[in-house]
Amino acid sequence: MSDQKVEIRNPKALLFSLCFVLMFSVMNGTMFNIAIPDIAEAFDLMPSEVSWVMTGYIMVYAVGALVYGKLTDSISLKTLITFGLLVFSVGSLLGFVAPNYAVVLIARMIQAIGGSMIPAIAFIAPIRYYPNERGKVLGIIASVMAFASGIGPILGGMIAGFLSWQFLFLTSALIVVTLPFLRANLPDEKTEWVKIDYLGGGLVAGFIVSSLMGITLEQVWSFGVAIVLLVLVILRMKWARHPFIPPHxxxxxxxxxxxMVSFIAVACLFGLMFSVPIMLRDVYSLTTLQIGIAMFPGAMSAALIGRKGGKLVDQKGSRTIFLVSLLLLLAGFLIVSTTVGTHPVILSVSLIFPMLCFPLVQASGADILANILSKSETGVGMGVFNLLNFVSGALSGALVGKALDLYRPEHPINPLGISGSGSVYSNVFIIFMTLILIGFVLFKTLHKENSIQEAESS
Known part of the structure; x- marks a missing residue:
């Protein structure tokens, strides 16, 4: 796209529309976690079969986020968002009337093809259209994602409980109502068709899919395929004249x-969101609705802190806020690890501390990358950022799930923790704390060294 400054008619209306559509997109993923047992019962499926409702969606979504990110460098956002929302709505309506499981899976894949456009554009639009308030807008976007992740299971449980799982598809289809508002407020930009490395894109997509299959389905051969494809991706990046992902x-x-550090932080946050519902059922025997209520304060805190945190990114600098958010996240995991086994209300309050860090990490990390990337590479650069977010979620969920299956200690590593059935969860959160500490040291050391080098060379 051209580097010329773009004027938008109504910045507030555009931001509201972007947040609304993003909230629906994120909830669409988390709502279906609740419905998986109902879908399995409806079609008499084994757990390995019904898991494709989520696994297949994640795979297509991850690939799509990278592809759309690449396309935003040459195609107008108005064109992309129109295509994405229409495709997503078609998939949602197809899922609502699906007569069998095969059609349900097809509907989910179509949803993913359209929906993966949303996070790509949600992170590109603040960089492109709000240059003077980029940190604040990125904070709002990240807080919406965190809030939607927390509220999705509650809403999904209510819809599936009072109506049926099919109505989750119908609810997702309502996202199309935002299209007129988005088209009215997005600027008319010229589409600059450029040559795209389709072979390189296909190799990248194959690497992502095979990696996610290995992670989520525990298929060893998939990792072998992923390694081969990774080698081919690297060779293609070196040899192609216009590679899909520029190697530099x-x-x-x-x-x-x-x-790397953002990947670690987001993986730990997704690991928290994955393990807490299991912990609340396992340790406290809470119902689905009670689990949602227990997690709601943390989701709400993330929503409230996002805008303020985004302003701080603009005022104090993204590097400073990123480091502070890592320290807060480290402290939050220690607090949660210590309170596992206490009264559910105490645990619910303790979850606020790590969950409010979600928008801070996302907003400051995205702003750092936006400062590093040139305008012509913002799309693909942020596409890789979004891709790693999805991969981190799949990886952390698989690893935590395996740890919970195989590891049942009687006492926690944390000397302040409570012994009992919650020990394994306390230990998981201590491991997350340790990973965040490693990430903090790496970022503070390497980023500082780079800053010094740049100062000396200037």
Missing amino acids: LFKNSRYGVTL
Whole structure:
């Protein structure tokens, strides 16, 4: 796209529409977690079969987020969002009337093809259209994602409980009502068709899918395929004239270390969101609705802190806020680890501390990357950022799930923790705390060194 400054008619209306559509997109993923047992019962499916409702969706969604990110560098956001929302709505309506499980899966894949456009554009739009308030807008976007992740299971449980799981698809289809508002407020930008490395994109997609299959389905052969495809991706990046992912992105050490530490932080946050519902059922025997209520304060705190945190990114600098958010996240995991086994209300309050860090980490990390990337590479650079977010969620969920299956200690590592059935969860949160500490040290050390080098060279 052209580097010329773009004017938008109504910035507030555009931001509201983006947040609304993003909330529906994120909830669409979390709502279906609740409905998986109902879908399995409806079609008499084994757990391995019904898991494709989520696994297949995640795979297509992850690939799509990267592809759409690449396309935003050449195609107008108005065109992309129109295509994405229409496709998503078609998939939602198809799922609502699906007569069998095969059609349900097809509907979910179509949803993912359209819906994966949303996070790509949600992170590109603040960078492109709100340059003077980028941190604040990114904070709002991240807080909406965190809030939707928390409220999705509650809403999904209510819809599936009072109506049926089919109505989750119908609820998702309502996202199309935002299209007129988005089209009215998005600027008319010229589409600059450029040559796209389809072979390189296909290799990247194959690597992502095979990696996610290995992670989520525990298929060893998938990792072998992923390694082969990764080698081919690297060779293609070196040999292609216009590679799908420019290799010099990863030669920038600031970009690389920010991606790596952000990946660690988001993986730990997704691991928290994955393990807490299981813990509340396992340790406290709470119902689905009670689990949602227990997690609601944390989700609400994330929603409330997002805008303020985004302003701080603009005022104090993204690097400073990123480091502070890592320290807060570290302390939050320690608090949760210590309160596992206490009264559910105490645990619910303790969850606020790590969950409110979600928008801070996302907003400051995205702003750091936006400062590093050139305008012509913002789309693909942020696409890789979104891709790693999805991969981190799949990886942390698989690893935590395996740990819960195999590891049942009687006493926690945390000397302040409570012994009993919650010990394994306390230990998981201590491990997350340790990973965040490692990430903090890496970022503070490597980013500082880069800053010094740049100062000396300027």
